[in-house]
Amino acid sequence: MNLQILLILAVSTSTSAYVSIVTGANGFVGRHVAYSLLREHYNDPAERVIVCLVRPDKVSYEESYWRAHVEEFQQSSKHDMDARVLVHPYDMLDNGETLMDAMEAAIENSTTKDCPICIYHIASVFGPTPDPIRTAKDNVKSAECVIRTLDEFYERYPHTKPRVVVT
Numbered sequence: 001m002n003l004q005i006l007l008i009l010a011v012s013t014s015t016s017a018y019v020s021i022v023t024g025a026n027g028f029v030g031r032h033v034a035y036s037l038l039r040e041h042y043n044d045p046a047e048r049v050i051v052c053l054v055r056p057d058k059v060s061y062e063e064s065y066w067r068a069h070v071e072e073f074q075q076s077s078k079h080d081m082d083a084r085v086l087v088h089p090y091d092m093l094d095n096g097e098t099l100m101d102a103m104e105a106a107i108e109n110s111t112t113k114d115c116p117i118c119i120y121h122i123a124s125v126f127g128p129t130p131d132p133i134r135t136a137k138d139n140v141k142s143a144e145c146v147i148r149t150l151d152e153f154y155e156r157y158p159h160t161k162p163r164v165v166v167t
Contacts, residue, residue, distance in 0.1 A: 017047035017110055018118070019051065019106040019110055019116070019118070020034075020037045020048065020051070020120065021050075021102055021106060021117065021120065022037070022052055022053065023053045023092065023099070023119065023121045023146070024054075025052030025053055025054050025087075025122075026055060029167065030120075033122060034066075037050050047110065049106050050084070050086070051085075051086045053088055053089070053102055054088075054090060059089050067085075069085070084109055086105060086109060088105065090102070090123065092123045093138060093141065096145050096146070096152070099146060100149055100152065103117060103119075107157065114159035116160060116162070117160045117161075118163045118165065119146060119162065119165070120164075121143060121164060121166045121167065124139045124142065124167075125138055146164060150162045
């Protein structure tokens with residue numbers, strides 16, 4: 001329930017277009033966030049680009065998965081849906097390279113180049129690991145990297161007014 005409330009607050013904007021980027025979109029929570037963003041678009045015909053950032057070995061599967069869901073929504077939609085779901089590989093410890101690439105691709109795939117961007121940072125390492133302290137440090141480093149990359153992106157594209165939601 002709290003996740004639903006957070007999503008409504010984060011994506012309800014009064015613009016005709018916007019970009020949402022979800023890190024960890026192949027995981028349980030990330031997939032639900034991305035799906036909620038797509039469902040929100042079903043109720044709001046604004047142009048939307050949703051970028052699902054997934055582990056490199058999951059890109060092909062996730063592209064098929066999201067293509068099927070977009071088609072399903074388009075068939076049942078009461079209005080023209082202009083939603084694009086892009087799937088990009090993501091390495092949460094690469095100092096922001098794959099995140100920056102995804103943000104730039106999202107802007108290129110949007111008809112409005114000055115639309116706002118919101119990153120939902122959900123990717124993390126979890127569960128039993130050989131080195132839990134290293135795992136915790138990697139998760140903190142990943143969140144710091146998202147914020148630093150967002151700052152760099154804002155310097156290049158200040159009109160996008162980027163935002164981040166960190167879980």
